[in-house]
Amino acid sequence: MVSSLPHPTTAAGRDGLAALLARPGKAVVALDFDGTLAEIVPDPERARAHPGAVPALAALAPHVASVAVVTGRPAGVAVRYGGFAGVPGLEHLVVLGHYGAERWDAVTGTVRAAAPHPGVATVRAELPGFLDRIGAWPGTWIEEKGRALAVHTRRADDPEGAFEALKGPLGDLAAAHGLVLEPGRLVLELRPPGMDKGLALAAYLHETGAASVLYAGDDLGDIPAYTAVEKLRSEGLPGVLVCSAAESAAVPDLAERADLTVAGPAALVDFLAALARAIEEKAEEQSD
Template structure:
């Protein structure tokens, strides 16, 4: 097992020190896709890294809580992560759909408000919008319940398809009171008002946490990074971790620590659990 890395910034070192000094008051926040699970061409085939659940089960009992913060439906993240019924994960919570849904390991149930009607309207119009935007073979639609996403990763030119669709999808979203969240070769249309930053900050404050670690890999994780920075300004130490990739560099530039994708995140979780022993 690799040793516990040293953050490259002073705020990050302060955040790690606070976590290690009082782990029972610390929150570990983690994105799912690209952080706990490798990015794959078909998101329905995404699964947590094989060692992610054992690493989480070793760490979770030693901290206040582990929160998986994801744009996926909470139940889907639980299923793809293999989180249900695992000894040691009683302190695990999944904040799905950017916090609109919540699954707690203790109860095994998902709580959520009613879906936004704008999502159904967008879903109905989306095929026509894509047709009018031009033929992009390989581009496909992912149904996400409270959101809908358009993926371009399997197109012949993924980046060109991504850029060509941004404008039409933004117009469609605006007409129905939604927003477009760009990611790694994906454009997600979802209701405004919730993002990973809002979800993480509300969870950390609701738990009365005294430190927080957040790890992510994509543009949708930038609000969570900003939330940790705001918490730091309010006196809650925090550590920002980037699950590194060559597709998104913005997080690496703001992170206190960069690890090598989901395998690196797993090693970090293992090292934290070992240090807390």
């Protein structure tokens, strides 16, 4: 293992990384987008993948079974903001958008999607008036996500206070229309049930026949993916869980379960590049 490749702090993580390096062609590397490949920014429409992300992924992807971006964003948006289309080396990249409800395959350049949940359209129409009636407009704003809606409190005078005050009312609104409320970092997302990163990841790993998995995320929405990897590890499939966040900004529920923590997207990009080099070096050693 090259010295620049960070070592997981847990035995399960070390076993997972060793399995990935031993048989990279049977490994899936799965990554969240916002906060993992892209910095968190006040306006999500301005989020873009770290400049080093595409080169690092293009170096890594040819050595593994698949690279998958698993995100709550629409798949097409993640492709545009990531700059993933038409990149040599990323011909078999997959983007599982809207927590798996949409899928973009680089090999075809097309998006496949399930039918939308009717509750989203109803909430879309009601949400502005709802926020106005409960006096929640100052500093809050709605993000349109196609198959989901998100209310952000990052710009409020008291972001945490606004977040806590909105959880209950938005949870009731979501439930009234057959949706669920998913909290994140100063964002509350209303989306259909049965959509989460754990379900999307587990289904994709089964489809690919992966022999090991690495998953990296940064927020509460990544916990189902962590849970899926932990379940698969208990069944004999090695895996590595990476938390992308500076120690001071890490989501405790995620960081405590991670095998390895890196200091945000720039450090994650360095890790992916180091992983690609480690795989290449191991292949060279075996060929000598």
